[in-house]
Amino acid sequence: MxxxxxxxxxxxxxxxxxxxxxxxxxxxxxxxxxxxxxxxxxxxxxxxxxxxxxxxxxxxxxxxxxxxxxxxxxxxxxxxxxxxxxxxxxxxxxxxxxxxxxxxxxxxxxxxxxxxxxxxxxxxxxxxxxxxxxxxxxxxxxxxxxxxxxxxxxxxxxxxxxxxxxxxxxxxxxKGDKSDRGVLSTHLFSDGRYHDMLYVDGGPSSTGKAGFVRMEGREVFRHAVTKLAQAVDAAIAQNGVSESEIDWLVPHQANLRIIDSMGQRLKLPPEKVVVTIDRHANTSAASIPLALAEAKADGRIKPGQLVLLEAMGGGFTWGSALLRW
The missing domain is CATH 3.40.47.10 (Thiolase/Chalcone synthase)
Structure with missing residues (x-):
């Protein structure tokens, strides 16, 4: 079908x-x-x-x-x-x-x-x-x-x-199977109980000002490792692929240690993980598409390859997407 x-x-x-x-x-x-x-x-x-x-x-x-x-x-x-x-x-x-x-x-x-x-x-x-x-x-x-x-x-x-x-x-x-090019699946999650670990202390209906970022860094790091693993596992399971089939991990660029841990979990060599955090820092919602654009422009990502995206942010929100280029 x-x-x-x-x-x-x-x-x-x-x-x-x-x-x-x-x-x-x-x-x-x-x-x-x-x-x-x-x-x-x-x-x-x-x-x-x-x-x-x-x-x-x-x-x-x-x-x-x-x-x-x-x-x-x-x-x-x-x-x-x-x-x-x-x-x-x-x-x-x-x-x-x-x-x-x-x-x-x-x-x-x-x-x-x-x-x-x-x-x-x-x-x-x-x-x-x-x-x-x-x-x-x-x-x-x-x-x-x-x-x-x-x-x-x-x-x-x-x-x-x-x-x-x-x-x-x-x-x-x-065709409708994992050999298709395009977005194969997306997986979204959130849990509002973690609000106070990463938030902005302002807004139109609270302070009337934009506010500033407030973060409990160690707690965010701890949750990121487990929640990103959940999102990655969901994408792999739904599409019936193995870790060895993934050609590229394009993660949210928040912390190099988190990025490295996800690459290791997938048994990917470092050269198969797209990293831009050293030059871009954390650009929030822009980090994954910036990394995708760079890896496509320099020829690393090629048509037919399997690309895994993952991210976690305040809320907490987290998610993944698996696509064939």
Whole structure:
């Protein structure tokens, strides 16, 4: 029986021009390059310029993804933008992207699942395509996360950066087995009991201000290892694949030790795990599509290969996606 799959037709990325190194941060707070790198794997991060908005980053990534796919805005039915740092409380930042790229039809909206946002947005777009409500989609992760950092808190401010990544999806008819190209499955989870371990201490209905990131780092690390394993196992089990069949792990870029632990769990050599955290830091919803775009552009990810995505973020939210390139 044939099924409809969401094929990744193109990828795009955008990083702000300004680069802030660990050494730069060490001149402003009690930290050092060695302290940051040993605990996180981060060497530098990109920071949006004054007046550079999340929508600006997203527009650049979206246009790059469309160009890579050889698609025009007229061919798009849907934009799903994952972000924790929208331009405004409303409307959705996705609609600003829609207008800027010249898409005057279809639908555009935001998804908020923090660092799991891209996996959530991919699942939403994939479901629209599978049921026939869209034949194509742009899935974007975009963040100006440095705008919600308390720069007096070295436990969080050294971890994050700004950026945007996007993928263009096209509906394709497939056989309905694991040999199909496209998104094979997505797996989403959340548990609101863990709110206080990773959150922002503000919002329109609470303080009337954006607030700052607050995190219990050790607890988040502990939960990430177990919850990401749950998401990865779900993807492997549903599709009847073995760990040895996975060609690439493209994880959320939160902490190099977490990334390494997931690669080891899957028995993947380090060269089969896409790592960008050293140069990008944690860009929240943008981290996976940025990593995908890089690995496609440099030729690492090739058509027909099996790619596993995983992420965990505040809420807690977590999830995975398995796709054949």
């Amino acid at each position: 044939s099924v409809i799959r969401s094929l990744v037709a193109g990828c795009g990325a955008y990083l702000p021009q300004k680069v802030v190194t660990n050494a730069d941060l060490a001149t402003k707070m009690a930290t050092s390059d060695e302290w940051i790198r040993q605990r996180t794997g981060i060497r530098q991060r990109h920071v949006a310029a004054q007046g550079e908005l999340t929508s600006h980053l997203a527009i650049n990534a979206a246009e790059a993804a469309l160009a890579d796919a050889g698609m025009t805005p007229d061919e798009l039915d849907l934009i799903v933008l994952a972000t924790t740092t929208p331009d405004e409380t409303f409307p959705a930042t996705a609609t600003r992207v829609q207008a800027a790229i010249g898409m005057h039809h279809g639908m555009a909206f935001d998804v908020q699942a923090v660092c799991s946002g891209f996996v959530y947005a991919l699942a939403v777009a994939d479901n629209f395509i599978k049921v026939g409500q869209a034949k194509s989609a742009l899935v974007i992760g975009a963040e100006t996360f440095t705008r919600i950092l308390d720069w007096n808190d070295r436990g969080t401010s050294v971890l994050f950066g700004d950026g945007a990544g996007a993928v263009a999806l096209k509906a394709v008819e497939s």
